[in-house]
Amino acid sequence: MKKIVILLIAVYSFGLNILVLNSYSSSLKWTEIQSNTIVEYLKNSNIKNKYIFVEFMDTKRFPPNKERDKNYFDYLTKKYKNINFDILITTDDNALNFVRIYKNNNLFKKAKVFFQGVNNLSLYNKLDKNIYAGVFEKKEPLLQLKFAKKLMPNLQTVYVLSDNSISGNKTIKQYMNAFKNIKDIKFVYINESKTDKILDKLKNYDKNSVLMGLTISGIIKYKDVLPTYLGEQLISKVYKNPILVHNGVWSLGSNSNVVGGVCNDAKTQSRLNMKKLFQYLNGIPMKDIGFQLDDVSKLFINVKNIRKFGIDESSIKIDNLPIKYVNKPTSIYELYKWQIWTIIFIFILINLFLIVLAKKNRELNRYSKKIKEINRGLEEKVKQAVEENTRNLKILQQQSKLAAMGEMIGMIAHQWRQPLNALALNIQFLPEMLEDGCDETAIKKIEEFSTKNMETIKFMSHTIDDFRNFFKKDKEKIEFYINEEINRVLDMQKSQLKAHNIELVTDLKPIKIVGFKNEFKQVILNLISNAKDAIIKRDIKGVIKISDYELNDEVVITIEDNGGGINKDIIEKIFEPYFTTKETQGTGLGLYMSNEIIKRMSGKIEVKNIKNGTKFTIRLKK
DSSP: OHHHHHHHHHHHHHSEEEEEEESSOTTSHHHHHHHHHHHHHHHHSOOSSEEEEEEEOOTTTSOOOHHHHHHHHHHHHHHTTTOOOSEEEEESHHHHHHHHHTTTSTTTTTOEEEEEEEOOGGGGGTSOTTTEEEEEOOOOHHHHHHHHHHHOTTOOEEEEEEOSSHHHHHHHHHHHHHHTTOOSSEEEEEEOOBHHHHHHHHTTOOSSEEEEEOSOTTOEETTEEOOHHHHHHHHHTTOOSOEEESSOGGGGGSSSSEEEEEEEOHHHHHHHHHHHHHHHHTTOOHHHHOEEOSSOEEEEEEHHHHHHTTOOGGGOOOTTOOEEEESOOOOHHHHSHHHHHHHHHHHHHHHHHHHHHHHHHHHHGGGHHHHHHHHHHHHHHHHHHHHHHHHHHHHHHHHHHHHHHHHHHHHHHHHHHHHHHHHHHHHHHHHHHHSTTSOHHHHHHHHHHHHHHHHHHHHHHHTHHHHHHHTOOOSSOEEEEHHHHHHHHHHHHHHHHHHTTEEEEEEOOOOEEEEOHHHHHHHHHHHHHHHHHHHHHHTSOEEEEEEEEEETTEEEEEEEEOSOOOOTTTGGGTTSTTOOSSGGGOOSOHHHHHHHHHHHTTOEEEEEEETTEEEEEEEEEO
16 A cells, blocks of 8 residues: 555656636536536646546535635645645636635645636736736626617616625626616615525516626525526516626526626636646646736627517627627527438338338238138237246346356355365364363364354354445435334444443334435444444443424434534534544545435434433434
8 A cells, every 4th residue: 555655646746637626616617617628628638647636625515714715725735745735726706715715725835826816907907927827807898788779679677686706796886886886877786695585675676777797607596606697587587677687697597587788708717727827737827827807708699588678689899809609599490400301210110111002902902811810820920939038038038137146256256165164174174183182171272163153254254245235325305114124224334332341232223215215224324334433532431312293294313422512613614524623534525425325315304402412313204
């Protein structure tokens, strides 16, 4: 293992290590487009010995703060402990801010930074051009207003909407500053993330108005962050006038009132940023590459939606901006050309077939009586043949399944049989080896020792399948009994719990649910392991209690321990990714992944401190 680590260090030392650090989750379309475009450019480049790593900070769900930044940097340091990055590519503000905080640490120290999608234009004169280069996300509020006036000639009110994120706050300030000297139009600024408050402010909207949707990828309904297109659809149910966007190009096809806008283009940003990176790799000094503010915007027009408001898309021109039309209808022939030609071809074939068939029918009519007699005999023979073939097919299928299972079991047995047999032989020969030099009592103890170890070997052999199947990921939900799967987990844990003087108390009933069986067992194993670790850390007589019961339309599973509980200052954070209390031993992903698995099963995990310990509660729909 040590040689492998040394080899990896040597490989990465002589290669170009590139980290693509994204501010948001890969599920956010803007981030997906940026990240995929960057990786595509890097992979298709002629850069030799390049090693590309991609990370997503997911700061929409987990807004950055000092503690989260530290936890995330600790996670990266552990993950890439043998790597020092040469190039950092960041998307959007939060990733660049994170890199600036930790730039002097070894992980990032020697890296040059290439950024894109940054709204904080004040950094233009602050960043060290010997270290940083990239593309700022310059918004075009005044061009957006020109577009709005073409849509609504009697424009009186403009609603400017942004979520309450870091990027959203900076963007709405840019728009406020751009519009501050315009007196003939009323501007209503809505800097809010919760949908109920947004819709309440829009319900009595001015009929001579448009809405400018800025950064709305962080809009929250109840406690869930909505995808951008769902946020736009929800707003469109209340606000019936045109909606303009400036970076949601992918949403122009959604079922909403979005008519387009002067938009930043994620692909264009990535292309320009990669151009700067390749300039640096071709020997141009960083200070000569610099920053870019312009040439990243286009006028996107959603033809389908703009026509809903009686506007001809060809009449829209904004200065010299390039225009990209989306959802532009075409003729019926262009839309269905392939289907039309397919139907024509099939029609010709059918007619040719009918002509030939008619000719043959005239010949066959002369022999119809004889054919009927022959057919009756053939039908009976065909029926018998089909029944026989069906029986044979079922037999072959069963034999095929059994052969595959036999092959799999044979491979497992081949791997285990030799060491188990060797151990069994050694134990059986032990009495014979010691018989001459031991009294009867000693020989009897040796025989008991032999018997017990043979039973242990049988148990080991019996559990091969349990361990082989335990970590298989379920593809589909199935029915299973909760108590049976929990007991299978406990069978694997009992010896460890007994070794650490931990008592196991269960109250399990045969309750059936539908879900991911193996992944459910992994959640139970994780919770029991955490309880065991907490008890071992306290060095006490431990107790773990597990029970299940039905409550209304839910199935409830509880796991309690007397391991001392969780600090009240961190109990709300234990399901966050990368958060751990185990210092160097933990990754901070165990409870996060357990929570995600239970969510996939339409359930939830709750945690609270009880007397002397902790209680986890899993709630699942019946």
